[in-house]
Amino acid sequence: MASYHVRSNSLPSRLHPVIPEFDQLLCRLRASETTSSSTSTSIRCKLSELEDLLDYVERLLSLPNNQKAFSQEQHEKQVDQILDGSLRILDVCNIAKDALLQTKESTQELQSIIRRKRGGNIELSSTVKKCLTSRKVVKKAIHKANEQLKGIENNTFNKDNETTAIVCMLWEVQGVILVIFESFLSFISGAKSRSKLGGWSFISNIMRHNKVEEESQLNDFASMDATLNLLMSPKMKKSDSLAVRNAQNQLENLELCIQDLEEGLESLFRHLIKIRVSLLNILNH
Template identity: 55%
Template sequence: MALHARSNSFPSRPHPIIEEVYELLCRLRSSEATSTSSSSICNKLSGLQDLHDSVDRFLQLPLTQQALAQEKNEKWTNELLDGSLWRLDVCGTAKDALLQTKECVQNLQSIMRRRRVGETGALTSEVRKYLTSRKMVKKTIEKAMKNLKGTENRSTFSSLNNDSETISIVSKLRDVEAVTLTVFESLLSFISSPKSQPNSSWSLVSKMMQSKKVVCEEETEVNEFAEVDASLQSLIGHKTSKSHSQSALNAHNQLEKLDACIQDQEDGLERLFRQMIKTRGVSLLNILNH
């Protein structure tokens, strides 16, 4: 089965899988300019899973396998395998960051449900543990983001067999790597909740009070991780029993939202992780051993 049926007149229509990969790439690229809310990131993860599913079927096309299995193209095929392993590592880093945060969130929620009125010691201690854990998560993500920046150097097309079909295949797969990188960067940045993002729940409340109509019509970009960080910082900063209770209630509400946010992102990552393992294990290794 050929990707393109050769003709001496007009080029034929590309293979449907090629068109599908192209459409999914365009869709993900257009979503880069959209909001960085939790829902938008989950949509990107879902789109990325669909893209890698299409890539998996693209790699199983006979012409794709024949082109990449050629001895002269072995170097780039190995790069594909290395890249797939790197993507799995980054995905694993994000999964670990979410799991670690979720465990701390659930511990905090448990203590808040059990605490008595006026009791602050155990809760404050657990809040500090959470904030310490967040610092560790951010350091891990910072390291992962630096590693992402170091993956841009790729082999040139001169190392490939001098064939336009092969170059087209490699170019498309590089585009997939690039958009995957962008989605992972968005996810890791969201989990890390850099200072440039909104970090005050009170500023959000103020905006909502100023214009409820605008909030209804436009998506308000809320970072649930940053909201909880701000709420917990406020909680340990209040000394009086009344202010502490109000801050604890606000933090409890934010923790519930974050818990749901983490669950959605975990589900999306798990599905994507399984798809990438399938692509690496079934399609890429099969090409290398062709």
């Protein structure tokens, strides 16, 4: 997991009143690194707080003193590292957006079939297989994105005594972004949540009329993966109607989750673009 705490001195409070608010939010996001919560609400909250943090960064970059410090020649290598990291993060953001879109499209196709057949005795195997194949493609893309994040983590930040607070601040923000993106990618892959309750233990519980508490601990993507495997399980042949109804509920929940995450990710992407453009403009002036 990425963790960057390189700033030896805080940005002087006298520069701008937004700085204490920035530091407070940065500390809160750092603290969230230690939490194991992986619900759609917690992930969306982190994306929203990260967006607020980037808004502070944009405002701080607009200050003349910070622009002057950032453009100093002795920080050229550090700035290049930050810009390289920002470009990789944008690539990962695009991968995450594509993963959400691909998952949404495949599940919407399955929902369409379920609705047309009204949950009766229908043949769903080909569409379910297509959804499972799509999820494998998504997870492969997520693995690639995680490798890109690790590349940023391993990019050692060359800090010296002359490193300005604004440069250190940007590096710390990038570290927080990496941690949140790691959590986000793990969430949409369903990897962590599935380990809490998987296999037939999930299938047995999910078929009960009174759903067990453990089911709620699964995130929406892990629940969908388990449900798709449930529909393909030979053990469920006599319970197709109930399994299909449950699948429909799971897919509807997932669609709402994806929509919420897409909105948060798109907004975050726009902020990342704006900051990168601001940095490039500062360097070119």
